[in-house]
Amino acid sequence: MARKKQYIEQEVLEKAMHLFWRNGYENTSIRMLEKEMGINQFSIYASFGSKQGVFLQSIKAYNKKIQGITDKLEKSQNGVEGIKQYFKDFLEFAKEDDLSKGCMVTNTVNELGKDADPLVMSELKKFADNIKSLFVNNLKQDRNKNAETIERQANFLMNSILGLSVASKMFNDKQLEDSIETVFLNI
Amino acid sequence: MARKKQYIEQEVLEKAMHLFWRNGYENTSIRMLEKEMGINQFSIYASFGSKQGVFLQSIKAYNKKIQGITDKLEKSQNGVEGIKQYFKDFLEFAKEDDLSKGCMVTNTVNELGKDADPLVMSELKKFADNIKSLFVNNLKQDRNKNAETIERQANFLMNSILGLSVASKMFNDKQLEDSIETVFLNI
DNA sequence: TCAAAACCTAAGCATACGCTTAGGCACATA
DNA sequence: TATGTGCCTAAGCGTATGCTTAGGTTTTGA
Numbered sequence: 001m002a003r004k005k006q007y008i009e010q011e012v013l014e015k016a017m018h019l020f021w022r023n024g025y026e027n028t029s030i031r032m033l034e035k036e037m038g039i040n041q042f043s044i045y046a047s048f049g050s051k052q053g054v055f056l057q058s059i060k061a062y063n064k065k066i067q068g069i070t071d072k073l074e075k076s077q078n079g080v081e082g083i084k085q086y087f088k089d090f091l092e093f094a095k096e097d098d099l100s101k102g103c104m105v106t107n108t109v110n111e112l113g114k115d116a117d118p119l120v121m122s123e124l125k126k127f128a129d130n131i132k133s134l135f136v137n138n139l140k141q142d143r144n145k146n147a148e149t150i151e152r153q154a155n156f157l158m159n160s161i162l163g164l165s166v167a168s169k170m171f172n173d174k175q176l177e178d179s180i181e182t183v184f185l186n187i
Numbered sequence: 188m189a190r191k192k193q194y195i196e197q198e199v200l201e202k203a204m205h206l207f208w209r210n211g212y213e214n215t216s217i218r219m220l221e222k223e224m225g226i227n228q229f230s231i232y233a234s235f236g237s238k239q240g241v242f243l244q245s246i247k248a249y250n251k252k253i254q255g256i257t258d259k260l261e262k263s264q265n266g267v268e269g270i271k272q273y274f275k276d277f278l279e280f281a282k283e284d285d286l287s288k289g290c291m292v293t294n295t296v297n298e299l300g301k302d303a304d305p306l307v308m309s310e311l312k313k314f315a316d317n318i319k320s321l322f323v324n325n326l327k328q329d330r331n332k333n334a335e336t337i338e339r340q341a342n343f344l345m346n347s348i349l350g351l352s353v354a355s356k357m358f359n360d361k362q363l364e365d366s367i368e369t370v371f372l373n374i
Numbered sequence: 375t376c377a378a379a380a381c382c383t384a385a386g387c388a389t390a391c392g393c394t395t396a397g398g399c400a401c402a403t404a
Numbered sequence: 405t406a407t408g409t410g411c412c413t414a415a416g417c418g419t420a421t422g423c424t425t426a427g428g429t430t431t432t433g434a
Contacts (some may be wrong), residue, residue: 003401003411013188110297113356137357155362156369163350175342182343186373190381190431
């Protein structure tokens, strides 16, 4: 029939994701995406429709990429200890070179805030809700905790992992490990 | 000699600060600043030299604005309880309308990351270091804590307040209060 | 009263943005 | 090998960005 695409969408998407991850949404231009993805603007628009389209797909690619450690958390049966491991895994995940890129979802929430497109925002909310539900599941493995405690601690853990995401951009390893240790001292 | 400025720099700076606070650095344009500050581009450049100049001064204005609650923390003599009060004060401070603007410093770190201009970055670092030293001072008021514990807990508190800043943009009051309560159960 | 200093207005600079499109080029089918 | 589908190149659209500047206006001290 006709010519085939000379690139694999999932491959160029992975590269786009890294760019958004590092620079955020607004600070990533189509020209930058062109260079990083290695394809022309025409191809970008043909495959993803718009810059926002690339971004939405990038969030999904991010989800897939982080699934390695979320799966691990989901399968863990050792309660709080599994969550602690997730914190450590996340820190490793967020790291690149000496400084961290943080979490792409956290970065985006912080950048776009309430003005974000509803489509984007609902994807981010879904992501966060999923992590929290995993925390809840693991907290439930401790039979001593009542429902109220579990909810409170899950909220605290969400707060802590968000903090870790930002902190990883400005603090050193020792400081970050201190934080994790203290988070898990009393829960 | 000559004509006087028809605006007060500190006044227009306050308005610029709020714009940067809400939108971040890159998403705030000179045209937006023009409207918000109520003065012409010429005047902006005459007074502040560049967009970055406005921003650097805005950070200082922010520092001054938050000084009300940092002073309160500095003067407090009730140890951890004083820090907890600071957390609550900060949440109130970061709030506007129903959703929060977070902390301007946190927002900027998260947006610009390591690529930020050294001038901007050193201002942000100074700000964060100051908060941490206030935490350390208050932790020292508890004679039971050794130096190692104080350092570890200060790092944890920094992590938590950063988290609170981001969390305030996406979670409700109950969730945020849960977090604060749990933070102070752990130290 | 008047010249000079410093202001403000508004037009415009070069560049970058997100996005579109004409036209040539490559390739799977026949 | 001819054909026609659909990809890729690259030029360009309108708009927005950060910043500058000519020229008129206001205020000051002599």
